[in-house]
Structure formats: C-alpha cells, structure tokens
C-alpha cells in the first residue's frame with residue numbers, strides 16, 4: 001500500500017482527538033497507517049466511519065445532558081481508561097453542591113454512564129477490530 005505522495009505506509013497506532021462544544025474525546029491505540037515520507041497518519045475507512053458515528057452519538061447525548069436543568073450549578077465530568085479520555089463540560093451539578101468538585105446531578109449521571117458505556121464498547125471495537133458483545137443495549 002502506498003500513500004498519495006508515493007511514500008510507503010507502515011502499520012502503527014495513532015490517537016483520535018475531537019473537541020466539541022460540550023465534550024472532548026481522545027481515543028488511544030487505534031490501528032493506523034503512517035507514511036514514511038510525509039508522516040501523514042491514516043485510519044482505515046471503517047475506523048473513520050466508526051469514529052464519526054461515535055462522535056455524532058456523543059454530540060447528541062452530551063447536548064441532551066447539557067439541556068437538563070436540575071440546578072444552576074454546572075460541573076465537569078472526566079473519565080480516563082487505557083483506551084480513552086472523555087471530558088464533558090457544562091454538566092448539571094447535584095442540587096446543594098457549590099464547591100469546586102460538585103457532584104454530577106443523578107439524572108445527568110445516568111445519561112453520562114450510557115455515554116461512557118458507548119465509548120467503552122466502541123473504542124474497544126475500533127482498537128481490536130472485533131465487534132464487542134452488546135453488553136449495554138439501551
């Protein structure tokens with residue numbers, strides 16, 4: 001396989017990063033090809049598609065969470081594993097919390113858990129190339 005520039009592509013791993021209005025998502029260890037000549041890194045078409053779908057889902061899910069209004073206070077949520085880092089901003093905080101580490105409102109926490117499960121499942125599938133059992137079928 002060759003790059004557009006004519007260089008040789010070698011197998012490796014790369015990182016996907018996206019930042020949207022309400023969240024940032026980083027997925028590590030994704031199989032990728034890198035050009036020896038121009039350094040361009042490319043994921044497979046299938047991986048690109050999966051990453052795009054996942055990002056769209058996250059956009060929908062995160063805006064649903066941000067629209068919730070249990071209290072005025074907003075907080076952030078962060079989850080990191082070996083495969084990904086997910087940071088969400090403007091998350092409704094639980095009522096009565098006003099410190100620097102506000103707790104996420106319970107109704108928002110339920111939706112965030114679903115998003116995190118989706119990232120866990122999809123990132124695992126993207127990284128291993130194997131479909132994972134649909135453990136979290138909502």
Ligand SMILES: [Zn+2]
Pocket residue numbers: 003004005006007035036037038039040
């Ligand atoms: Zn190239």
